[in-house]
Amino acid sequence: MKISIIGTGYVGLVSGVGFAKHGHEVICVDIDEDIVDSINNAIPPIYEEGLEELLEKVVDSGKLSATTDLQGAVEKTDITFICVGTPSREDGSIDTSAIESATEDVSEAIDEKNDYHIVVVKSTVTPGTTDGLIKSILESSGKKVGEDFGLGMNPEFLREGVALDDFLDPDRIVIGGWDEKSRETIKRVYESFDAPKLVTDIRTAEMIKYTSNALLATKISFANEMSRICEEVGIDVYDVMDGVGLDHRIKRDFLNAGPGFGGSCFPKDVKAIKNLAKKNDIKAELLEAVLFINSQQPIHTVEILEKKLGDLKGKNVTVLGLTFKGGTDDIRETRALPIVESLLEKGAKVTGYDPKGMDNFSEVIPSINYADSIEEALKDAEACIIQNDWDDFSKLEGKDFEVMKNKVVLDGRRVLDEEKLDKEIKYLSIGKGGLD
Ligand code: UDX
Numbered sequence: 001m002k003i004s005i006i007g008t009g010y011v012g013l014v015s016g017v018g019f020a021k022h023g024h025e026v027i028c029v030d031i032d033e034d035i036v037d038s039i040n041n042a043i044p045p046i047y048e049e050g051l052e053e054l055l056e057k058v059v060d061s062g063k064l065s066a067t068t069d070l071q072g073a074v075e076k077t078d079i080t081f082i083c084v085g086t087p088s089r090e091d092g093s094i095d096t097s098a099i100e101s102a103t104e105d106v107s108e109a110i111d112e113k114n115d116y117h118i119v120v121v122k123s124t125v126t127p128g129t130t131d132g133l134i135k136s137i138l139e140s141s142g143k144k145v146g147e148d149f150g151l152g153m154n155p156e157f158l159r160e161g162v163a164l165d166d167f168l169d170p171d172r173i174v175i176g177g178w179d180e181k182s183r184e185t186i187k188r189v190y191e192s193f194d195a196p197k198l199v200t201d202i203r204t205a206e207m208i209k210y211t212s213n214a215l216l217a218t219k220i221s222f223a224n225e226m227s228r229i230c231e232e233v234g235i236d237v238y239d240v241m242d243g244v245g246l247d248h249r250i251k252r253d254f255l256n257a258g259p260g261f262g263g264s265c266f267p268k269d270v271k272a273i274k275n276l277a278k279k280n281d282i283k284a285e286l287l288e289a290v291l292f293i294n295s296q297q298p299i300h301t302v303e304i305l306e307k308k309l310g311d312l313k314g315k316n317v318t319v320l321g322l323t324f325k326g327g328t329d330d331i332r333e334t335r336a337l338p339i340v341e342s343l344l345e346k347g348a349k350v351t352g353y354d355p356k357g358m359d360n361f362s363e364v365i366p367s368i369n370y371a372d373s374i375e376e377a378l379k380d381a382e383a384c385i386i387q388n389d390w391d392d393f394s395k396l397e398g399k400d401f402e403v404m405k406n407k408v409v410l411d412g413r414r415v416l417d418e419e420k421l422d423k424e425i426k427y428l429s430i431g432k433g434g435l436d
Pocket of ligand 1: 156157160161216253254255256257258259260261262264265324
């Protein structure tokens, strides 16, 4: 099929490249000329594992191109996926300005078109947005959904850093459609994908996305709450979760205690669904608790260090890992930020290091030292906190900590093999009892 994609961030571009790999003809639309040029030169404007190679293939084969001409892209295609961002507002609700603007442009384009066209929202929007706000904008041209054009909602479940894998090998494909014709057409787009396809209505599709993320975030906060108990009673929560995760109803993933969850999705999505609940006079205490526990974990991480080192005032503390997780340069909602803020509040002298995130992080916190290497970052440090799971950190061994003045290592993401570390390293972690 001929597909247009509005928005070329990690959802839009990855989806476009993935569709093109499956043989569809794809036109990616962005308002930024430079991004359009970069894509047409097979240079991805974002970093994702495997994206560059696949983009080159689909651009060279003519299966994928990019343009700023949205009107022309809609005219030349059968179906349009809207993949623009829906960030959080102050009150936790989603900012729909970008998707409203994109939808207005699509509406104008459909108005000019005689053939039937389908509009599919892939952006994460709260239940009632697609068949409410989006539908009303699309119909503002006078055309009617169900008669002149189709409408659908097809959420993404992509993790940053592994987005292409997640797109090409999904656990499931959720297809919400306004009517049978919309649902059938979207199903045809995914015909060659070998994954369970769940066909439903639009609002259910919207809610599946939020509920998935809210439950994943809940698993993490649950693990973090259990870790607090384990710390007090001399148990390692990771051993506990190994046992719990063997239950086929629970599974082990997303039960790793640590400084908490960051990223552009979990915090935003949990706040958005909590806000929707509040708007409907539902209290959503559990979602409230998930966010509260997550806000406390970075502070608790520094408290663990304080318990070992005593007063942190004037002490050199290194934070290895500034992005919200390894494999990305994204620092949105990174737990490194509240950790560094807490260290600075306590008077520590902080050095930060990250393989890809230092440019972004130093824009938010310019005042700390930034090192060009792990060795430089650890030199003369009296403690270090490992905040994310870059491979560079999992490869560290005892000798790498030799340059520290005092070898206290708080392994926030359990990336090190404690058994391999020299005895003089005082190894700490989150969720492991017996920290005294
Ligand atoms: C998440 C969802 O996984 C994905 O399905 C959705 O489409 C977008 O949001 P992402 O935010 O890219 O993906 O990263 P993810 O790998 O899920 O990690 C999110 C955060 O949770 C990271 O800060 C990570 O460190 C943290 N995390 C993850 C934990 O603290 N414990 C865990 O067990 C797993």
